[in-house]
Amino acid sequence: MLSVLDRRGLGPVAGVDEAGRGACAGPLVVAACVLKPGDAARLTELTDSKLLTARARDRVYDRVIARALDYSIVVIPAAEVDLLGIHVMNIEGMRRAVAGLRTRPGYVLTDGFKVPGLPAPSLAVVKGDRSVACVAAASVLAKVTRDRIMFDLHGEHPMYGFDVHKGYTTTEHGAALTEYGPSAVHRWSYTNVATAAAAHGRRAPHKVMLTVAALGQLEASVRALDEVVSQNEGSAAGSRLSSRGGARIP
Known part of the structure; x- marks a missing residue:
């Protein structure tokens, strides 16, 4: 051609x-x-x-x-x-x-x-x-x-193994996201990253346009975290969650 x-x-x-x-x-x-x-x-x-x-x-x-x-x-x-x-x-x-x-x-x-x-x-x-x-x-x-x-x-971020999987979603990368939450160089609009961010109570460091799938998963994660907080209010010291970003607010 x-x-x-x-x-x-x-x-x-x-x-x-x-x-x-x-x-x-x-x-x-x-x-x-x-x-x-x-x-x-x-x-x-x-x-x-x-x-x-x-x-x-x-x-x-x-x-x-x-x-x-x-x-x-x-x-x-x-x-x-x-x-x-x-x-x-x-x-x-x-x-x-x-x-x-x-x-x-x-x-x-x-x-x-x-x-x-x-x-x-x-x-x-x-x-x-x-x-x-x-x-x-x-x-x-x-x-x-x-x-x-x-x-x-x-x-800069050795815990994720970027030298091996180059940022693609592998089992090892998923486990690191679950353990450490996302970094500033992750794509916070992606479903797996948004879910990990919500689990760690973090907001995106920049503006994000979530996909429909990511938004639905994020809302589900926030609801689940809300239930955990409401069941443990004494130990949580009255902490609450933002419905927009899943971030823990003192």
């Missing part, structure tokens, strides 16, 4: 992909990449970043950075995801990544779904990160960038 577009004079072609959409902690990272004509064949290891080992991803990342005609990487913090929602920020991140290219693309290929508002004609390619070289390159740039950010965040 990439070579066909180039041959028809519709290039340069930019591929766009993200990393971290399904995580409940850490940023969303979106990358756009324009490869040189013929580099799809030269970058022999290039494929969907999820299919590569960490060492292979690092090798491909270095080669793409060195050889790409142009690339742009956008990091969207958890607070922005919480404010407007993951799908909205995913679309916005792809727009920002394409806008950040110095080379104006003639065509844009996105992975999986259509992105309105791009500055060039675009096409959504199902499993594009496995079939189109420039999308795969963007996938690697986004994934490696995000993994490195999560490794750094592990140094």
